[in-house]
Amino acid sequence: MITLFSTLLVILIIAGGFVAIFSKKLLSSVISMGLVSLGVSGLFFFLQAPDVAITEAAIGAGLSTAIFIIAIKKVQKGGTSDDE
Amino acid sequence: MIDFLQNWIYLTGAMALVGIGLYIVLTNTNILRIIVGLNIVDSGTNLFIVTIAWHPKSVMPIYTATNNLVVDGHVVAADPLPQSLVLTAIVIGLGTTALALAIAVKIYQKYGTLDVRKIKEEDK
Amino acid sequence: MMNDTPEMVKKVFAIFVVGILIVGFFMAFTQMPKANAVNVNNTVSRFYVMKDVDQATEMLDKGTYFNKDMVPLRNDVPYTPITFGKSANLEDGAANVVTSIVVDYRGFDTLGEVTVLFLAASGVMLVLHGQKRKIPKKRTEPSEIMYVGTRIAFAVILLFGIYVFIHGHLTPGGGFPGGAIIASGILGLFLGKQGYSPNKSGLTIFESLSGMAYVVIGIIGLIGEKSFLANFLPTGTIGDLFSAGFIALIYIAIGMKVGSELSAVTNAMIIDTEDD
Amino acid sequence: MKTYNFAALLVGVPLLMAFSIPLFGFISKQLAKWITVLTLTFEFLFSLYILLWHVYPFNVIMGNWVPPFGENLYIGSLATILIVVISFVGLMISIYNLWSAKYGDVVHFALLFLMFVGGSIGLISTGDIFNVFIFMEITGISSYALAAYGPERRALGGAFKYLVISSIGSTLYLFGVLLIYTQLGTLNIAEIAARISQTTPGLLTFAGILLVAGLAVEAELFPFNGWVPDTYTGAINPVSATLSGIGSVGGVYVLIRIVMTVFGKNGNFVSTYGNLDLMTLIAILGTATVVIGELSALVQTNIKKMLAYSSMAQMGLVAMAFSIGSRLGAYAGIFQLINHSIAKAMLFLILGVIVSFGGERVEDMKGLWYKSPFLAVTFTIGALSLLGLPLFGGFWSKFALVDASFQRGGWYDFIMAIVLFASVVEAFYYLKVVGYIFTSKPAVSEKIKVEISPAIPIAAFAILIIAIGIFPQIVSGISYSAAHELTDKMSGYVLNVIPTIVGH
Numbered sequence: 001m002i003t004l005f006s007t008l009l010v011i012l013i014i015a016g017g018f019v020a021i022f023s024k025k026l027l028s029s030v031i032s033m034g035l036v037s038l039g040v041s042g043l044f045f046f047l048q049a050p051d052v053a054i055t056e057a058a059i060g061a062g063l064s065t066a067i068f069i070i071a072i073k074k075v076q077k078g079g080t081s082d083d084e
Numbered sequence: 085m086i087d088f089l090q091n092w093i094y095l096t097g098a099m100a101l102v103g104i105g106l107y108i109v110l111t112n113t114n115i116l117r118i119i120v121g122l123n124i125v126d127s128g129t130n131l132f133i134v135t136i137a138w139h140p141k142s143v144m145p146i147y148t149a150t151n152n153l154v155v156d157g158h159v160v161a162a163d164p165l166p167q168s169l170v171l172t173a174i175v176i177g178l179g180t181t182a183l184a185l186a187i188a189v190k191i192y193q194k195y196g197t198l199d200v201r202k203i204k205e206e207d208k
Numbered sequence: 209m210m211n212d213t214p215e216m217v218k219k220v221f222a223i224f225v226v227g228i229l230i231v232g233f234f235m236a237f238t239q240m241p242k243a244n245a246v247n248v249n250n251t252v253s254r255f256y257v258m259k260d261v262d263q264a265t266e267m268l269d270k271g272t273y274f275n276k277d278m279v280p281l282r283n284d285v286p287y288t289p290i291t292f293g294k295s296a297n298l299e300d301g302a303a304n305v306v307t308s309i310v311v312d313y314r315g316f317d318t319l320g321e322v323t324v325l326f327l328a329a330s331g332v333m334l335v336l337h338g339q340k341r342k343i344p345k346k347r348t349e350p351s352e353i354m355y356v357g358t359r360i361a362f363a364v365i366l367l368f369g370i371y372v373f374i375h376g377h378l379t380p381g382g383g384f385p386g387g388a389i390i391a392s393g394i395l396g397l398f399l400g401k402q403g404y405s406p407n408k409s410g411l412t413i414f415e416s417l418s419g420m421a422y423v424v425i426g427i428i429g430l431i432g433e434k435s436f437l438a439n440f441l442p443t444g445t446i447g448d449l450f451s452a453g454f455i456a457l458i459y460i461a462i463g464m465k466v467g468s469e470l471s472a473v474t475n476a477m478i479i480d481t482e483d484d
Numbered sequence: 485m486k487t488y489n490f491a492a493l494l495v496g497v498p499l500l501m502a503f504s505i506p507l508f509g510f511i512s513k514q515l516a517k518w519i520t521v522l523t524l525t526f527e528f529l530f531s532l533y534i535l536l537w538h539v540y541p542f543n544v545i546m547g548n549w550v551p552p553f554g555e556n557l558y559i560g561s562l563a564t565i566l567i568v569v570i571s572f573v574g575l576m577i578s579i580y581n582l583w584s585a586k587y588g589d590v591v592h593f594a595l596l597f598l599m600f601v602g603g604s605i606g607l608i609s610t611g612d613i614f615n616v617f618i619f620m621e622i623t624g625i626s627s628y629a630l631a632a633y634g635p636e637r638r639a640l641g642g643a644f645k646y647l648v649i650s651s652i653g654s655t656l657y658l659f660g661v662l663l664i665y666t667q668l669g670t671l672n673i674a675e676i677a678a679r680i681s682q683t684t685p686g687l688l689t690f691a692g693i694l695l696v697a698g699l700a701v702e703a704e705l706f707p708f709n710g711w712v713p714d715t716y717t718g719a720i721n722p723v724s725a726t727l728s729g730i731g732s733v734g735g736v737y738v739l740i741r742i743v744m745t746v747f748g749k750n751g752n753f754v755s756t757y758g759n760l761d762l763m764t765l766i767a768i769l770g771t772a773t774v775v776i777g778e779l780s781a782l783v784q785t786n787i788k789k790m791l792a793y794s795s796m797a798q799m800g801l802v803a804m805a806f807s808i809g810s811r812l813g814a815y816a817g818i819f820q821l822i823n824h825s826i827a828k829a830m831l832f833l834i835l836g837v838i839v840s841f842g843g844e845r846v847e848d849m850k851g852l853w854y855k856s857p858f859l860a861v862t863f864t865i866g867a868l869s870l871l872g873l874p875l876f877g878g879f880w881s882k883f884a885l886v887d888a889s890f891q892r893g894g895w896y897d898f899i900m901a902i903v904l905f906a907s908v909v910e911a912f913y914y915l916k917v918v919g920y921i922f923t924s925k926p927a928v929s930e931k932i933k934v935e936i937s938p939a940i941p942i943a944a945f946a947i948l949i950i951a952i953g954i955f956p957q958i959v960s961g962i963s964y965s966a967a968h969e970l971t972d973k974m975s976g977y978v979l980n981v982i983p984t985i986v987g988h
Contacts, residue, residue, distance in 0.1 A: 003093075010097035017104035017124055026116055033120050036101065040127045043094065047134045048144040048162040050380035051306045052170045054372075058388040059178050060127065063470060066395055070477045071185040072116065075192045092237075099233055102655075103226040109652065110222035111215075115644065122651055129655050136240070136666050139247070145257060146380065147292050147303040147446060157287055159248040159257045161305065165671075166662065168309040169614060172321045173658065175384050175466075176621050179328030180651050182473050183625060186332040187632050187644050189477070194637040207638045232690050233659075239687040240666050251669030252553055261553045268550065271984040278678050278985055280552075282669075316546040316555045320606070320618035323499060324625055327599055330506075330592045331629025335640075337589035412506045419503030423496055435548040436492035 006046045013039035027072060034065035094135040101128030113200045115188045119181060126177040130170045137163035249283050256309050258287045259298040293447045301443030302377035302452040310382065311455045315437040319422060322462060326419060329469045332476050349402050358400030365393030373463030377452040383459040387466025394471040398478055405479050411468045418465040425454060425461070485550075485983045488542040491559060494530060494567070494609065498523055498602030502595050509591030516594040517585065520578045523598060527571040527605065531564065535962070540564040541969075541980050543611070551611065551981050552672045558611035558981050562818065562966035565959065566608050566737055569822050572948075573729040573829050574601035576941035577722050580833050583937035584722050584840075587635055600626040600726060604734040611981055613661050613746075614671045616738055617654060620702065624650050627723075627731055634720040642718030646711040650701050653708060657698025663691040674981035677746045677973055692762050695742050696769075702735025704799040706772040713780075716792035721836030724788065728795045729829030733821055736799060739766075740806050740817070744970045745977050767807035767899070773800030774902055778909040787846050788839075790913060791831055794870065797906060798824040804899050805885050806970075808892050814967035815960075816884035822959055823869060823877045823952070830945035831866045833938065834859050841932050852921040856932040858939070860921045862946040867914040869949045872907055877952035880960065882907065 016039060019032040037060040044053035101124055108121030143151055145164040153161040188198065195203050248254055255261045264285050267273040274280050289295075292303065302308035310318050373386030398404050429438035444451030501523040509516045534540055541564075544557035559567070578597065585593050603622035610616055628650070632643035661671070667683040668676055680688070700708045716724045743762050777797030784790040802824065805817030835844065837859060842848045853860040865876065872882035882903060889899040934942075952958055969976035978985060 007093055010093050013097055013127075014100045014104075017101055020120055020124060021104060021108055026114070029117060029120050033123055036124060037127055040101075040131050043097070043131060044134055047094065047138045048142050049134050049137070049167045049170070049306075050144055050146070051304065051382065052130070052134055052167050052174070054380050055171055055174050055382075055385045055388075056127075056130065058385040058392070059174055060123075060130075062392055063388050063395075063474075064123065064178050064181050066392070067182055067185055067474060067477055068116075068119075070474065071189055074189050074477070075116070075198060095237055099230050102233075103230050106226050106229065106652070107222045109648065110225065111218050118648055122648065125652070125655055129658055132659070133662050136662060142248075145305040147290065147305070149292050149447075152290075152292070153257050153305070154287065154289065157283075159254050161248060161257055163248045163251060163253045164256060164305040164309055165251065165253040165314075166665065167306050168314065168317075169662075171306070171310055171382075171384060172317055172614075172618065175321050176324050176618075178470075179325050179621075179625055180647065182477075183328045183331045183335070183628055184644065184647055185477065186335040187628070187640055187647065190335050190632070191637075191640045191644065194640060200641075203641050207641065232693075236663055236687045236690045239684040240663075251665075252671075253669075255553060261549055264553060265550050268552070268982070268984055271986060273984065274986050276986055277682075279682065280670075280675075312547060313549055313553065314555055317612075317615055317618055319499065320615065320622060323502070323599065323603075324618070324621050326503065327596060327622060327625045327629070330595050331625060331632075334589045334592040334596060334629050335632050337592075409510065412510075416503050416505075416507045420500060423500040423503065426492075426496060427500075429547070430489060430492060430496075433548055435489050435545050436496060437546055438548040 002046055006043060009039050009042050009046075013043075027069070030065060030068045030072065033068075034061050037061035037065070091135065091138075091140070094131065098128045098132035098135060101125070101131065115191060115198045115200065116185075119184045119188065122184070123177065123181055126173070130173055133166045133170050133173070137166035251282075253309075254282055255285070256313055257305050259290065259300055260285060260287055261313065262299050290446065293445065296445040297443055298446060299443070300439065300452065300455075301446050302455050303447050304377055304379065307377045307382055307455060307459075308452070311458050312439055312453075315458070318458075318462070319426065319437065322419065322422060322465060325466060325469055326415070329415070329473050332473050336476050350400055355400045358396045362393045362397055365396070366390055369393065369463065369467065373459045374456060375449075376459040377455045378447065378449070383462025384466055386459075386463040388470060390463070390467035391470030391474060395474050398474070406471055406475055408472070408475065411472045411475070414468040415465055415472065418461045418468070421461045422458060422465070425458060429454075485980065486542045487545055488539060489544055491530075491534070491542065491544045491557065492546065494527065495557070495602065495606045497526060498598055498605070502599045502602065505595040505598070506591060513590045514582075516591045517578070517582050520594045520598045521575065521582065524571055524575040524578050524601060527601070528568070528575050531567045531571050534559065535564050535568050543981060544609075552670055552675045555615055556611040556672075556981065557609040558674075558977070559609050560966070560969045560977065560980065561962050562737070562969050563608050565818070565822070565962045565966055566733060567605050569825055570601065570604050570608070570730050570733055573825055574726070576944055577725055577729070577829065577833070580836070580938050580941045581722055583935055584720070584836055588633065593630070593633055596626040596629050597726065600630060601730060604730050607734040608737050611673050612671055613664070613673050613676060617658055617661065620654055620657070620738070623702075623731060623734060624654065627727060630723045630726065631715050631719040633723065634718075636718065639718035639720070642711070642714035642716070646715045649708060649711045653698040653701035655698075656694045660691045660694035660698060663687055663694070672981070673741070673746060674978045675985075677748075678978045678982070678985050680746060692747055693765070696739065696762060696765060699735060699739040699742060700769060702731065703739045703803065704732055704735065704773070704796050705769045705803055706776060706800070707769075709773065709796055712796050713789055713792045716795065717786065717788050721788075721832050721839060724792070725829040725832035725836075728791075728832060729825045732795070732799055733825050736802055736821060739803070740970065744806065744814070745973045748971075748973050763807050763809055766803050770800045770803030770807055771899075771902055773797065774804065774906050778906050782909055782913050785846055786844060787849060787917065788835060788844050790846070791828065791835070794910065794913075795824075795828050797910075798828065798870065801885065801903065801906060804902065805888065808888050808896055808899065809971070810888055810892050811964075811967045811971045812884060812888035812891060814970045815964050816881055816888050818963045818966050819881035819884055819959065820878075822963070823881050823949075826945055826948055827866045827869045827878065830942060830949070831863065833942055833945075834863050834866070837932065837934055837938050837942075841930075846917060846920065849917050850920045850924040854925060855930065856934060858934055859932065859942075862942050863921065864918050865946045865949055867918055869953070871910050871914055875950070875953045877949045877956075879953060880956040
């Protein structure tokens with residue numbers, strides 16, 4: 001059963017990686033990167049590493065994607081001005 | 085046989101992620117996409133490290149009331165050392181990503197573009 | 209990364225490089241120990257799991273740890289069974305073995321890791337320095353429900369984060385995820401109110417003091433136990449909240465540090481630092 | 485096993501001060517810079533104490549867990565001399581920064597600079613192969629941020645390129661480390677070094693290539709050094725001096741430690757395991773680096789880019805010296821590394837003063853002698869030392885390098901040819917600049933006023949170069965014992981860390 005689940009997850013993360021390669025929009029690339037991180041953190045649970053899974057979910061999938069999206073927003077809207 | 089395959093499934097996933105990430109880094113000229121690639125490489129590395137710490141009959145390396153890690157003088161837990169290394173690697177990856185994004189935002193403000201080629205041209 | 213090369217050449221080159229790497233890796237994998245044979249008993253982790261490093265050290269001192277071919281006799285080290293909730297005064301009382309490695313056996317790594325995150329946060333501030341926020345004119349203010357909701361959620365998330373890093377030695381989690389959870393709570397506050405900004409100098413003080421606390425804990429170990437980052441507190445019974453010596457202390461320092469640091473990073477990315 | 489745990493402060497004090505710098509920054513920005521100077525003074529004096537009172541070699545135990553189980557720092561003769569050099573160069577650059585770092589966020593700049601030096605010291609002293617990765621990231625992250633600092637926008641592009649290449653390099657390094665871990669189950673350098681022959685040859689070969697590839701990024705060796713020219717040119721001059729004088733020393737140290745101590749075979753000087761000889765790989769990479777670096781430096785019109793390529797070429801020479809494999813070769817490599825670190829840091833600092841008054845093309849150096857005799861003389865000293873003229877530090881190291889390749893014989897004579905080739909090319913471009921400095925009169929002869937804070941480090945470096953040139957025994961004695969540590973890995977390294985390992 002676990003083998004089936006983990007195989008599905010592996011296929012999912014590889015698919016996510018391909019979406020990150022071929023998607024035209026940057027945002028969907030980043031979202032699929034976050035999904036890959038989330039899938040990897042799921043795999044960590046199957047690999048008996050709950051500590052790593054929690055850290056990856058909180059940091060890799062959560063915060064780093066959030067910072068990414070903030071950066072994309074800044075880059076596209078240019079919501080800041082430069083004083084120097 | 086299934087156990088053996090299982091290990092290879094994880095290794096294949098890890099290698100696929102590393103390959104995809106490297107491909108993104110090598111073929112793209114958009115700075116943010118390059119950072120996406122680096123992040124995917126990081127995920128693949130972490131998956132690889134956790135996989136080599138694991139074997140199909142292992143339990144998680146935490147002592148609880150029901151989870152004993154040592155049976156008859158043999159450790160049955162997954163190897164906790166690589167797992168602790170991965171914790172480190174994840175945090176370092178976040179640091180690199182944050183710094184790279186900060187540089188990318190600054191580049192956009194100074195050059196008005198995120199394309200590596202255009203930046204190179206403007207410098208000349 | 210390469211410039212002025214046609215798209216196709218670049219792709220072929222990338223596939224070539226990636227292919228070589230992957231072929232190399234799979235060749236290496238075939239020589240790795242087989243899945244069923246990967247065994248903690250052949251690695252130094254064995255002693256971390258059994259909390260038996262002291263015995264192994266004794267054997268090392270007597271010269272009986274390595275055999276004459278320099279192969280370590282790791283499975284010959286006698287062990288004392290560990291019972292959850294009963295065994296006391298183990299050399300490192302943490303029930304979570306990963307935590308005990310991260311904070312105690314290989315604590316120096318973690319000090320470096322904290323430094324890396326600190327440097328990354330400082331680097332973000334250095335790079336993004338000298339920018340001021342310009343609030344876009346046309347933007348809808350978040351509703352009152354959003355404002356109150358994020359505040360309440362923040363309180364809950366903060367408590368959860370603190371729980372995660374205080375229980376780091378018992379359950380999965382610890383300082384890093386705990387800090388990241390707190391930071392994501394603060395991230396929520398940005399959504400709740402237009403122009404929200406946490407107290408920046410407060411975050412800096414928090415960050416500096418908790419980082420210094422970590423090093424000072426290390427130096428106390430150096431003075432009291434003759435070794436940097438040595439555990440100088442009693443370890444208690446495995447499974448208790450007050451066990452595992454200084455691990456809880458360090459995880460509290462790390463949790464506060466990571467939380468304030470990541471909040472400062474998100475703040476810098478959203479608002480950018482203000483020039484004084 | 486001699487232990488001296490108090491030396492953990494070598495790493496602990498910079499960390500403590502770095503964490504506290506933001507607090508000092510609230511009081512005054514200048515205070516933050518002075519904290520850097522004070523901390524590095526402490527580092528320099530402490531390492532000088534270790535050197536002169538002959539405290540080395542010793543272990544530092546972390547957390548009361550002895551080496552194969554816990555982490556340790558090992559400070560042998562090689563680490564001692566390099567830490568002295570690094571902390572000296574760092575101290576001098578930090579004095580220079582009192583004057584030069586003036587735009588933007590000075591407090592965080594001081595902090596990152598301090599941790600770059602502190603991280604390099606940790607990188608050199610650590611005895612754990614994963615800890616090396618951590619310190620690589622500490623130096624790496626601080627140098628990306630430092631390289632992006634400054635008024636010019638091209639700094640950002642250089643910093644980003646460095647970041648991408650370096651993080652891929654460290655990922656490869658991590659893979660190499662973990663592949664070795666699957667075989668030996670340990671992360672301690674000494675234990676891995678003692679038991680390296682117990683691994684599977686094919687896997688070990690691949691792991692070795694990955695490790696070398698990862699470390700060659702910091703050591704500026706050929707296929708991985710694409711970042712060097714962009715980053716050095718974009719960054720402000722003190723940062724280029726730091727990267728060249730401190731960063732590359734740390735990178736080469738780890739590369740050599742891995743190749744010679746971990747993969748080396750005891751007694752034999754050349755490491756051969758599996759199908760690949762890592763020393764030959766290093767020799768090939770080094771040769772390619774020298775040739776490409778020197779030829780690129782020859783055609784540059786931007787003097788900073790010229791120095792960047794020259795820096796690359798010098799690192800190639802160092803790698804070639806180590807790849808000879810004999811004790812004399814290692815000695816030449818260490819000596820060359822020290823000379824390069826001091827001279828190149830000085831040249832970049834001088835350039836910083838000049839650039840603040842004018843451009844950075846080669847023509848802008850014309851008539852420097854009429855503008856500022858002090859800068860002209862010190863620049864000449866640095867250039868001639870890198871060329872390897874007698875009376876300057878660089879002479880002894882190049883002489884030893886030629887001597888080593890000659891004694892080793894065989895195809896290693898080839899290295900001698902490369903060294904001579906490099907010297908000739910260097911003579912072309914450095915003497916061209918020196919000629920510009922002294923012969924041509926400037927169009928506008930405004931004097932360059934050198935203030936006291938940049939003058940101290942430049943003068944100190946110049947005096948040191950001359951001192952090493954006249955009395956090479958200042959560094960040659962300890963360099964020679966450091967070469968012993970590298971070439972005889974059991975009695976030089978392993979038995980000092982794990983004395984009870986049997987069967988050697």
